Amino acid sequence: MTASEIRNSFLTFFESKQHKIVDSAPMVVKDDPTLMFTNAGMNQFKDIFLGNAPAKFPRVANSQKCLRVSGKHNDLEEVGHDTYHHTMFEMLGNWSFGDYFKKEAIDWAWEYLTEVLKIDKSCLYVSIFEGDAKDGIERDEEALEYWKNHVPENRIINGNKKDNFWEMGDTGPCGPCSEIHVDLRSSDEKEQIPGENLVNKDHPEVIEVWNLVFIQYNRKADGSLVPLPQKHVDTGMGFERLCRVIQGKMSNYDTDVFQPVIQKISSISDIKYGNSPESDIAMRVIADHIRTISFAITDGQLPSNNKAGYVIRRILRRAVRYAYTFLDLKKPFMGELLPELIATMGTAYPELENRKELIQKVVKEEEDSFLRTLSTGITLLDKIIKDTRENDYKVVDGKVAFELYDTFGFPLDLTELILKENGLVVNRKEFETEMEAQKTRARNAAAVETDDWVVLTNDDTEEFIGYDFLDSEIQLVKYRKV
Ligand code: ATP
Ligand code: MG
Numbered sequence: 001m002t003a004s005e006i007r008n009s010f011l012t013f014f015e016s017k018q019h020k021i022v023d024s025a026p027m028v029v030k031d032d033p034t035l036m037f038t039n040a041g042m043n044q045f046k047d048i049f050l051g052n053a054p055a056k057f058p059r060v061a062n063s064q065k066c067l068r069v070s071g072k073h074n075d076l077e078e079v080g081h082d083t084y085h086h087t088m089f090e091m092l093g094n095w096s097f098g099d100y101f102k103k104e105a106i107d108w109a110w111e112y113l114t115e116v117l118k119i120d121k122s123c124l125y126v127s128i129f130e131g132d133a134k135d136g137i138e139r140d141e142e143a144l145e146y147w148k149n150h151v152p153e154n155r156i157i158n159g160n161k162k163d164n165f166w167e168m169g170d171t172g173p174c175g176p177c178s179e180i181h182v183d184l185r186s187s188d189e190k191e192q193i194p195g196e197n198l199v200n201k202d203h204p205e206v207i208e209v210w211n212l213v214f215i216q217y218n219r220k221a222d223g224s225l226v227p228l229p230q231k232h233v234d235t236g237m238g239f240e241r242l243c244r245v246i247q248g249k250m251s252n253y254d255t256d257v258f259q260p261v262i263q264k265i266s267s268i269s270d271i272k273y274g275n276s277p278e279s280d281i282a283m284r285v286i287a288d289h290i291r292t293i294s295f296a297i298t299d300g301q302l303p304s305n306n307k308a309g310y311v312i313r314r315i316l317r318r319a320v321r322y323a324y325t326f327l328d329l330k331k332p333f334m335g336e337l338l339p340e341l342i343a344t345m346g347t348a349y350p351e352l353e354n355r356k357e358l359i360q361k362v363v364k365e366e367e368d369s370f371l372r373t374l375s376t377g378i379t380l381l382d383k384i385i386k387d388t389r390e391n392d393y394k395v396v397d398g399k400v401a402f403e404l405y406d407t408f409g410f411p412l413d414l415t416e417l418i419l420k421e422n423g424l425v426v427n428r429k430e431f432e433t434e435m436e437a438q439k440t441r442a443r444n445a446a447a448v449e450t451d452d453w454v455v456l457t458n459d460d461t462e463e464f465i466g467y468d469f470l471d472s473e474i475q476l477v478k479y480r481k482v
């Protein structure tokens, strides 16, 4: 099946179960001070879960454009280095707002994967929440019973609070979840190490595909949990991961979601995909990042020097530098990838084609401007790396990172990435001091992104504990309850 067919089959399946198919919300969030980008399918339904808005339909399904590059979900470092985390990805989801609950969610997830897509049942593991005595939450026996109708007990795994209990923030709706993992290893490997030992262990071939969240509690300000009068289902499945499973590939990047773009990068750079680990990582990063940048621009977020715009600029500069260093691409080229991107994603997201010229223009301008200073910055950085190593130091002066930022346009995370490739780190504190000293722009001290959402309060139960990260004007202030 092609990626398009897989996406359609998901929507058709849930339509046949009386779900209303809705559009993806924009990936760029404009009206929520606690969230810059959509990071999960359920974001657009937040008010329904909070009880602030009625559900228009009791059952809904869609494919949602998500971006995970900041706050609680930041997968940026993984992208390109592993084969299953992207910055932007599509999350397939189905929801019940006070309608069906665990039984249907579990039965239908299983039916879709094993009967519609015919995934070999013996490759699948499921997890249930093991409970948490300290928090007074019981093991999810109910989910266990429903899973037992489909899965032998040795492939039902207990999961901890980190992986198997979802909370919107410090307070609000929450509940246990069940994840579905797929073991794509060869039978020899499976004999050596049982799959259950590798679930949620970052193994490249034992990967999480679907998360079924059962929202059944409300966490109150005092930390206690009360059962919700109306229970909800919120599921999210990684589309690119699913395509990889169905297409029998070793990597998301080997599916038809990414291959056309990767092949184009390969032809522009005249380097084969598979040539070396470094050039492969670079191609994967670029293929990932051009999607993110294109969809961000399409959704109205241009690269800029602050907030969400700077996140997009950082991603773009990261791609330019990977191309420059590892593929020897020293001129703008990213706009040339758009026809391939549109060929793979344009049918599901026609807005891409409509905004093609704008994307091309913006990307080219950004590349031009960064390429003007990139080589001088890299030469400077190379010298610093050499000096630091010769002196047997591991930590690079924060002032240097600041100069690279200020004069050469190197986002801090880019400098850190290059240093990491050379076994070095930067003194962040010094960088921040420099940044503070130079600061002329107003601070935005209100945005909080420690969870999927953080409810901003003015009461004194929260104390300021520091900056989450700092780049240009992005100052995410962390609070914790006191
Ligand atoms: P992981 O443990 O692999 O990081 P997660 O538990 O953080 O995933 P969820 O928040 O449960 O992910 O999101 C639901 C689904 O979205 C996951 O089961 C996975 O298939 C997919 N997914 C999550 N993050 C990414 C990503 N960065 N790129 C691609 N797919 C992702
Ligand atoms: Mg994750």
Ligand code: MG
Residues within 6 Å of the ligand: 163, 208
């Ligand atoms: Mg997980």
Ligand code: MG
Residues within 6 Å of the ligand: 163, 179, 208, 211
């Ligand atoms: Mg998960």
